[in-house]
Amino acid sequence: MQPGLHFVATPIGTARDITLRALDVLASADVLAAEDTRSLRRLLEIHGVPLGDRPLLSYHDHSSAKVRGKLLAYLEDGQSVAYASEAGTPLIADPGYHLSVEAAEAGHLVTSAPGPSAIITALTLAGLPTDAFFFAGFLPNAKGARRSGLEAVKDVPGTLVFYESPHRIGDMLSDASRVLGPDRKAVICRELTKKFEEVRRGTLGTLAEEISGTKLKGEIVVLVDRAALRETSDEDLEAALQSALTTMSVRDAADSVAKAYGAHKRSVYQMAIKLSGK
Numbered sequence: 252m253q254p255g256l257h258f259v260a261t262p263i264g265t266a267r268d269i270t271l272r273a274l275d276v277l278a279s280a281d282v283l284a285a286e287d288t289r290s291l292r293r294l295l296e297i298h299g300v301p302l303g304d305r306p307l308l309s310y311h312d313h314s315s316a317k318v319r320g321k322l323l324a325y326l327e328d329g330q331s332v333a334y335a336s337e338a339g340t341p342l343i344a345d346p347g348y349h350l351s352v353e354a355a356e357a358g359h360l361v362t363s364a365p366g367p368s369a370i371i372t373a374l375t376l377a378g379l380p381t382d383a384f385f386f387a388g389f390l391p392n393a394k395g396a397r398r399s400g401l402e403a404v405k406d407v408p409g410t411l412v413f414y415e416s417p418h419r420i421g422d423m424l425s426d427a428s429r430v431l432g433p434d435r436k437a438v439i440c441r442e443l444t445k446k447f448e449e450v451r452r453g454t455l456g457t458l459a460e461e462i463s464g465t466k467l468k469g470e471i472v473v474l475v476d477r478a479a480l481r482e483t484s485d486e487d488l489e490a491a492l493q494s495a496l497t498t499m500s501v502r503d504a505a506d507s508v509a510k511a512y513g514a515h516k517r518s519v520y521q522m523a524i525k526l527s528g529k
Contacts, residue, residue, distance in 0.1 A: 252279040252331045255360025256322075258347060259333050260340040261290075263367045263470070264444035266297045273364040274298055280333035282325045284308045286346050287337040294335075310334065311346045319350055326359045338470075340368045344388050344414055369443055370412055373472035376450050377438040380477065383409030383510070390415070390423060397423065401430040408511055411475040417467045424459040427475065431455060436476035442469035483512045485522075492523050501527050 257276050262268040277283065277291075278300045285291035288309045295302055306325075310318050325332050334341055334350065341347035341363075355361045374381050385407045390397045404411055411431075415423050420439070427437070433456025441449045447469065451458060455475065488508060495504035505520040512519075 252276070252281075253360060253362075254326070254329045254331050255362060256326060256350070256354040257331060257333045258341040258351070258361075258363040259335040260364060260366030260368065261294060261335050261338055262444065263338045263369050263372065264442065264448075266294060268367050268444060269294070269298065270364060270366045273366055274300060276333050276364045277335070279331070280305070281330035282306045282308070282322070282332045284310045284322055284332060284334045285337070286311045286335070286341075290337045291335050310350065314346075319353065322350060323353060323357060323359075326354060326357070338367075340366065343368060343370065343386075367444070369414070369440075369470065369472050372443045373412065373438075373440040373474055374410065376440055376443075377410075377474045378452065379410045379436060379438060379474055381410065383477075384412055385409050386412045388414055392419065394422070394426065398426050398430050401427055405431055406478055408513075409477055411477075413473045413475075415471045415473050417469065417471060420467055420471055420473070421459070421462050421465070423473065424455060424462055427473075428455040428459045431475060431478070433459075435478065438474045440472040440474070441467060443472065445469070483514060488512060488514060488519060488522060489526065492519070492526055496523065496527055 257280060259273045259276050277295065283291065283305055285307065288307055292302065308318060308321060310322065322332055334347060336345040339345055342351060351361055370386055374384060385404060387400070387404055390400045390413060433454060435455050437453060437455045437458050439451040439458060451461070491508045491512065492504055495507055499507065501523045502520065505516065505523040508514070509516040509519040
């Protein structure tokens, strides 16, 4: 196996969702590291991958820089290190960022065995547009900060994706309905790939009412449709294009403005050509 840092995506629920390449990496790496060593040990047992006498280190957001230093030392010695999240893809709302950055800056190979992700799975099931989406992670706990976070993504021209905990989902939906609007389409995906997988569809308003006073369990992904496109005048488009053309090519400016305003791409492109004088 090639020396370097190998990130390994692990199943978000069903153990059989692991990839063959991920199993190869876990079986052949010189050193294993995991967000939760118990979960990784269990996964290895399920798939018959022997740990043997290989080191298995715990590395997560609360690990000290000393643990990261140990992993980097293994890389300096020319060994291969496989790092796995407890579930899902490392770095995607999971640990691994600082390890990735420092390994790359030290000149080591950094690669990934891709696989399960709750974000992509939820987008596949939700029935909302997937041409553009924005992953906002976990919103803040405090009500004021949570509402500010929602306000910041209110006008993002794509499907919004959030992670949420069972005990905060009611408050989150209530605040989302208030800030983003009760009529925006929304979907709650819970326990993805697991026995009790559930997908609830509706509007933010109706879902907030349904969930109010209800105790949900498990991992939750909330998806919200983009805001309804507003009526846009030619003057608005021209102003946006003039600004975009100061830093972009004609085609890039037209694509950017058309996407932001939901306008017809060909018409915006023709307008951009006229404004650029080409």
